[in-house]
Amino acid sequence: MDKWIISKLNITTAEVTKNIESYQFAYAFEILHDFIWHELADNYLEFVKYRLYNNIEKESAQTTLHTVIFNCIKMLAPFMPHMTEEMYQAHFKNFEDSASVHKTKWPVADGTMTDETVENAGEAAKLIVSAIRKFKTSNLLPLNAEIKQLIIQCNDEDLGKVSKVLKDIGGAMNIKDIRLGTILEGKNIVDVSEMNAKLLV
Numbered sequence: 001m002d003k004w005i006i007s008k009l010n011i012t013t014a015e016v017t018k019n020i021e022s023y024q025f026a027y028a029f030e031i032l033h034d035f036i037w038h039e040l041a042d043n044y045l046e047f048v049k050y051r052l053y054n055n056i057e058k059e060s061a062q063t064t065l066h067t068v069i070f071n072c073i074k075m076l077a078p079f080m081p082h083m084t085e086e087m088y089q090a091h092f093k094n095f096e097d098s099a100s101v102h103k104t105k106w107p108v109a110d111g112t113m114t115d116e117t118v119e120n121a122g123e124a125a126k127l128i129v130s131a132i133r134k135f136k137t138s139n140l141l142p143l144n145a146e147i148k149q150l151i152i153q154c155n156d157e158d159l160g161k162v163s164k165v166l167k168d169i170g171g172a173m174n175i176k177d178i179r180l181g182t183i184l185e186g187k188n189i190v191d192v193s194e195m196n197a198k199l200l201v
Helices: 002-021 025-054 058-076 081-091 116-138 156-163 166-172
Strands: 147-153 175-180 189-192 197-200
Touching: 002 025, 002 058, 002 116, 025 058, 025 116, 025 166, 058 081, 116 147, 116 156, 116 166, 116 189, 116 197, 147 166, 156 175, 166 175
Parallel strands: 147 175
Antiparallel strands: 147 197, 189 197
16 A cells, blocks of 8 residues: 555646646645545555554555655645644654755656556555445444454456455454455345445455
């Protein structure tokens, strides 16, 4: 999921920059807001919590978070100058040469860091995790409740996507044993209609 959020960041950076350069400031802010709220906070942070807490590929998660949050702060600076300056001074100044966030270089989108395959895998992970969250909620289970086993059945088109993110799904949803397979029957079968998949919990 690190590559997924970095790919999303670069696409967002390109779109925000394009809209600012064409004086579409409201639209630029909306794009950035949606990325921070929905992709970073709602999804990526939830996917990497277990890595940070359990020291599993922790350094990679920390580096990715630093990169993403710092670039978001730089893009937010024209819209929220005082708040972003406070965040820069508290968390980033010691790692940078600039005395102020307003003197840092504007982020530049790197097309080589965008990957459609990675993005598709990340979107599949989001759909599956959303379905598991709904299952836990409907069954009055805490979101951090352990699931002993989860079997995911999906079509051939989605098989490759899901296989890339099994570990991320398992870690985010506290699943002890997660695997791809065929579901014949079971009590707790959850449909993921958006990708024509089924989950056996």
